[in-house]
Amino acid sequence: MTSPEFRRTITLRRRDMDELGHANQAAYHEFLEEARAAFIADLGVPDARPDAYVLARVELDYRREVRLAHGTVDVVVRVERVGGRSLTLGHDVLQPDGTVAATGRTVIVGWDGEGRCARDLTPGEHAALAAHAT
Template identity: 45%
Template sequence: MADDEQTFWVPLRFRDVDAFGHVYHAEFLTLLDEARTRWLRDVLRLERPSDHVLARVELDYVSSIVAADDAVCADVRLERVGTSSLTLAETMRVRDGRVVSRGRVVIVLRDVERGVSRPLTDDERARAVALLAGDPG
């Protein structure tokens, strides 16, 4: 894990695993979404971390996840801060350190009541810029 990454463990659930004992490929996105939402809440400290949409997702599947892995670790790193968007690099691995996916997402913060994007607040922007500068503060 790089110094500017934050790590979140997410347990595997019964529903994540298919009949062959593997985590279905679409569940990789669900596991990453859980870690990302925790990053938005715990690191960026958004008041309503679920108030965002994904504008872009790219994901490289590197290795399978199996039921015996029991949990995944998502390393989340902020790459870019826009007016209303954030670009995050995400690497997911299992307990033995094996990388299972690498990807990048662009999220757009939303004003849920109005149904439109919203700019980062001054506090959110300050925290994001500090993260880019290497201060997880």
């Protein structure tokens, strides 16, 4: 059985921090991007490449600060919805002790780089993503 969650540990960098000493809001987007790309690569579907998708929407709710002293964060990725051309992923950014630092969602769309337009998800992508759906 396939796990409905994918988890990626990310080492915090000094450049992720703002002048208040906690992770800048832009760093959270990078955390989500890194975890999404790793999740897609982990699917094991030949046509499920990270560059085969474009980001259409991001929503983030910040709950607790992340400081450099935390060392790492874990980003949890869940497939919430698989459509014909797009999918919705749920995300949690966790401090090392499991405290939720941020929650959010992203919508990504299958991308045809040659035609420069949205494309339908392939049957292989659809099956692999649906196997991870919560």
